[in-house]
Amino acid sequence: MRRSGKKQRYHHGDLRAALLDTAVELIAERGIDAFSLAEASRRLGVAVSAPYRHFADREDLLAAVAVRACDVLIAAVTAEGAGATTPAEALAAAARGYVRFGVEHRALFDAVFGSTLDRPRHPELIHASAPLKEAFLGPALRLSDDDPDAAAALAVAVATTAHGHALMAQLGAFGTRGAVELAVARAGFATLALVAGRTALPPLPNGMHLDTPDAPRPR
Amino acid sequence: MRRSGKKQRYHHGDLRAALLDTAVELIAERGIDAFSLAEASRRLGVAVSAPYRHFADREDLLAAVAVRACDVLIAAVTAEGAGATTPAEALAAAARGYVRFGVEHRALFDAVFGSTLDRPRHPELIHASAPLKEAFLGPALRLSDDDPDAAAALAVAVATTAHGHALMAQLGAFGTRGAVELAVARAGFATLALVAGRTALPPLPNGMHLDTPDAPRPR
DNA sequence: GTCTATATCCCGATAGAC
DNA sequence: GTCTATCGGGATATAGAC
Numbered sequence: 001m002r003r004s005g006k007k008q009r010y011h012h013g014d015l016r017a018a019l020l021d022t023a024v025e026l027i028a029e030r031g032i033d034a035f036s037l038a039e040a041s042r043r044l045g046v047a048v049s050a051p052y053r054h055f056a057d058r059e060d061l062l063a064a065v066a067v068r069a070c071d072v073l074i075a076a077v078t079a080e081g082a083g084a085t086t087p088a089e090a091l092a093a094a095a096r097g098y099v100r101f102g103v104e105h106r107a108l109f110d111a112v113f114g115s116t117l118d119r120p121r122h123p124e125l126i127h128a129s130a131p132l133k134e135a136f137l138g139p140a141l142r143l144s145d146d147d148p149d150a151a152a153a154l155a156v157a158v159a160t161t162a163h164g165h166a167l168m169a170q171l172g173a174f175g176t177r178g179a180v181e182l183a184v185a186r187a188g189f190a191t192l193a194l195v196a197g198r199t200a201l202p203p204l205p206n207g208m209h210l211d212t213p214d215a216p217r218p219r
Numbered sequence: 220m221r222r223s224g225k226k227q228r229y230h231h232g233d234l235r236a237a238l239l240d241t242a243v244e245l246i247a248e249r250g251i252d253a254f255s256l257a258e259a260s261r262r263l264g265v266a267v268s269a270p271y272r273h274f275a276d277r278e279d280l281l282a283a284v285a286v287r288a289c290d291v292l293i294a295a296v297t298a299e300g301a302g303a304t305t306p307a308e309a310l311a312a313a314a315r316g317y318v319r320f321g322v323e324h325r326a327l328f329d330a331v332f333g334s335t336l337d338r339p340r341h342p343e344l345i346h347a348s349a350p351l352k353e354a355f356l357g358p359a360l361r362l363s364d365d366d367p368d369a370a371a372a373l374a375v376a377v378a379t380t381a382h383g384h385a386l387m388a389q390l391g392a393f394g395t396r397g398a399v400e401l402a403v404a405r406a407g408f409a410t411l412a413l414v415a416g417r418t419a420l421p422p423l424p425n426g427m428h429l430d431t432p433d434a435p436r437p438r
Numbered sequence: 439g440t441c442t443a444t445a446t447c448c449c450g451a452t453a454g455a456c
Numbered sequence: 457g458t459c460t461a462t463c464g465g466g467a468t469a470t471a472g473a474c
Contacts, residue, residue: 015439015440031252031335033250033252033253034252036466036467036468037467037468037469038466038467038468039466039467046440046441047440047441047442048467048468048469049440049441049442049443049469049470049471050439050440050441052468052469052470053439053440054439057468057469058467058468058469113386113390116250153408156405157380157405157408157409157412160380160383160384160387160392160405160409161376161379161380161383161409162383163383163386163387164379164380164381164382164383164384164386165379165383167332167382167383167386168378168379168382171332173379174427175427178424182423182424186375186376186379186423189372189376189419189420189421190376190379190380190413190420192416192419193376193412193413193415193416193417193418193419193420194409194412194413194416195416195419196412196415196416196418196419197411197412197413197414197415197416197417198412198416199412199415200408200411200412200414200415201408201409201412202408204401204405205397205401208393208394208401234457234458255448255449255450256449256450256451257448257449257450258448258449265457265458265459266458266459266460267449267450267451268451268452268453268458268459268460268461269457269458269459271450271451271452272457272458273457276450276451277449277450277451
């Protein structure tokens with residue numbers, strides 16, 4: 001019944017969940033920096049002070065959105081690779097899923113990558129994003145005869161290239177009509193090209209392994 | 220003499236240029252969305268109304284910053300490839316220059332790619348960014364036996380991969396110490412891998428050619 | 439758990455004096 | 457070309473009633 005009315009009031013309903021949904025809506029419409037608790041409250045028909053019963057502050061809510069977004073991202077990256085037959089195809093599928101997520105769920109993508117969260121303040125975020133690297137590292141390992149250094153180098157290159165395709169697609173660089181599928185397809189092709197030319201990728205220094213950013217440039 | 224005092228007043232000086240400089244400073248410190256004319260005015264010791272003699276509004280100033288940033292970006296991309304001996308090396312150098320610009324001049328990078336300018340309203344921006352594609356397309360053409368379709372496919376893949384490396388580096392995914400050089404180097408290697416495996420890149424549809432985004436997702 | 443009310447702050451943009 | 461003053465708006469967050 002919750003979906004019946006447009007201006008549903010959440011008095012005594014599950015305001016916490018409703019705030020998360022509304023946050024995603026607002027981020028999709030105006031970007032993550034323009035998101036405000038005040039506007040979310042207005043849209044839900046509650047007082048601007050109500051969210052503070054469920055979230056310590058604005059950043060706390062955005063961190064919760066980012067955690068949810070991580071789950072969706074990981075599902076997207078792993079789902080697309082379910083039917084892959086070769087490791088190279090699995091890697092390309094992971095890249096395609098990553099890009100598809102970026103363009104089809106831009107708000108969630110921004111929640112993960114586009115906000116200025118103080119990540120040390122939200123350790124659950126680091127935990128939520130951990131499985132992501134496995135989706136790239138697993139196939140890369142199979143492609144590299146279990147050489148972990150070569151696999152890490154390839155996985156980083158592929159994930160980074162997928163990231164670029166998602167961002168470029170968001171910028172509109174792949175046009176407007178059919179841009180989603182085009183960007184997704186190009187990310188897959190680029191991945192296969194990286195695989196084919198992977199001998200040009202020397203090992204990363206110090207066993208770096210696609211870690212979640214721990215210390216982003218402060219802002 | 221302009222640099223002598225910290226709280227230099229720009230009364231009757233070149234306020235327009237000073238505003239551009241200060242905008243870059245502020246964007247570097249707090250991000251482009253948090254940039255405000257009011258704070259820039261405060262920092263320069265002028266009234267909040269003063270900037271409106273030089274810029275129609277906030278967006279107009281940000282567009283001017285983006286134009287300047289485009290010039291620096293193009294210089295960075297072409298400069299790094301000056302000494303390249305092979306087309307593959309030239310392409311890798313362009314990618315390295317792109318990433319170096321992204322991490323060393325993050326404010327300028329954000330001015331070009333991270334703002335929500337109404338680009339049709341600022342045609343000079345499209346003009347300023349035009350030479351960028353040549354830096355990638357030129358070497359790609361030489362690598363593709365002057366096949367323009369194959370060259371475009373390669374150029375898009377390389378530029379997009381460079382973009383991904385720049386963004387990932389900004390996120391801190393390449394760590395903190397030595398992150399700049401690491402990201403720059405990885406972008407170069409990834410480019411060489413793409414070149415080596417470029418037969419996996421089918422032609423783009425409809426003669427697409429790395430155009431500047433004309434219709435970014437509205438926000 | 440939500441409301442009312444409020445304190446405090448910041449912003450973009452304009453009018454009119456000098 | 458810059459200033460003073462101001463309008464109109466929106467934000468975060470808290471206090472205290474119910």
